[in-house]
Amino acid sequence: MADTHLSDLFAAYDTFIIGSSGVLTSPDGAFYPGAEDALAGLAEQGKQVIIYDNSSLLPAAHFVNPHWRKWADKGFLFYTSFGLCMAHVQQQGYFSYFLFGSRPLPGLIFMPEMTMAEFIYLDIPGLPLAYLRPENLINVPGLSNLGFAASLEPFADFLHQAREQEKVIYCGNPSFADKMLINNHEVLSNRSILAYYRSLGGQVMEFGKPHIASYRQILQQLPAQGKILCIGNSLEADGQGAVHLRQAGYKAAALLIGAENNSEADYSAPAFSLTD
Secondary structure, X not given: OEEOOHHHHHHHOOEEEEOHHHOEOOOOOOEOOOHHHHHHHHHHOOOEEEEEEOOOOOHHHHOXXXXXXXXXXXXXXEEEHHHHHHHHHHHOOOOEEEEEOOOOOOOOEXXXXXXXXOEEEEOOOOEOHXXXXXXXXXXXXXXXXXXXXXXXXXHHHHHHHHHHOOOOEEEOOOOOOOEEEEOOEEEEOHHHHHHHHHHOOOOEEEOOOOOHHHHHHHHOOOOOOOEEEEEEOOHHXXXXXXXXXXXXXXXXXXXXXXXXXXXXOOEEEOOOOOOO
């Protein structure tokens, strides 16, 4: 870890991939003190700036608040993990899918039978009740049609069938943990389901920090990448994102903002600000 002034990093790097949580006090709130000046400094230097969040929404829905508008006008690019996943699917020429979850995919045809679909989209925790036994169901206020499983057992048959049919499973917002808490109940995350499918020899495509597929989807659209700096407040997302970029051959590092236990990061700063 190295503490450094942001102005030095601005000079040393060409492409900046920034999570909005490092610059905003809340998803729809104000910028942290000094953050807008730092962003303006990047724009003035002609740096490539990408605002990239792990989100199950398309960018137009996730970055809907007006405080982003002026940065789009300055040439900043905005991406979400779900949007990157959908862009990749479209590039593959897919038009049909089977939904292992609750939300339909825009611009694609839902197939009611897995055998009819070109790929499977995994949307967790929004799971179809048909794949869950009654003892695995947890009623969530406001989401009475959704069920949540505490183990892999309800999904095993489905995943074996998918493997036999050689279906690729896509996930647009993978979890960092194997399990999560819903109403104080421990339930399975999409990460566990994807790991199990891999153990069967199935192919998985994950889009979201820190997975390399999402970064490649962004960087392939730039005229040049140069040296990349991943900025955010999560070692697991932003820090590991930089690690995966380096492993893929890119020149990349991570700057963690105001994060605790960040000794593994390349750089750290108490705030995304040009002033100490």
